Amino acid sequence: MNSQDGGADAPALKDLGPNAGTGGPASIDTLLDMSLPVSIEFGRTNLTVQEVLALGNGSVIQLERMVGEPIDVFVSDRKLAQGEVVVIGEHFGVRITRLLTEQESGEAS
Numbered sequence: 558m559n560s561q562d563g564g565a566d567a568p569a570l571k572d573l574g575p576n577a578g579t580g581g582p583a584s585i586d587t588l589l590d591m592s593l594p595v596s597i598e599f600g601r602t603n604l605t606v607q608e609v610l611a612l613g614n615g616s617v618i619q620l621e622r623m624v625g626e627p628i629d630v631f632v633s634d635r636k637l638a639q640g641e642v643v644v645i646g647e648h649f650g651v652r653i654t655r656l657l658t659e660q661e662s663g664e665a666s
Contacts, residue, residue: 597651598629599642627654636662 600620612618622628627639630651640651 593633596631596634597640598631600628 600622602618602620604618627641628651629636630638630640630653636657638653638657639655640653643650643652
């Protein structure tokens with residue numbers, strides 16, 4: 558802005574670095590505490606509306622994946638890794654078996 562715009566002089570674009578307006582040095586540490594949604598995809602299938610309406614207790618939905626195939630791990634809707642299902646006590650978990658490259662991750666989205 559300039560005095561014709563009714564405001565004070567604004568800093569030039571070259572003055573606006575990554576730390577501009579923060580009052581201190583930028584740090585990745587502030588990002589490390591952020592929560593991101595993690596989704597595990599066991600498989601997919603397509604059902605007709607009639608099949609969906611017929612679902613009830615005890616219904617089984619067959620997925621495309623075979624037993625033992627790797628499952629997909631998504632972070633913020635981006636495929637990040639593949640893994641395998643493990644049982645920890647009475648809970649399921651996922652053991653990461655392969656981290657995807659940036660190219661593979663972008664192609665899988």
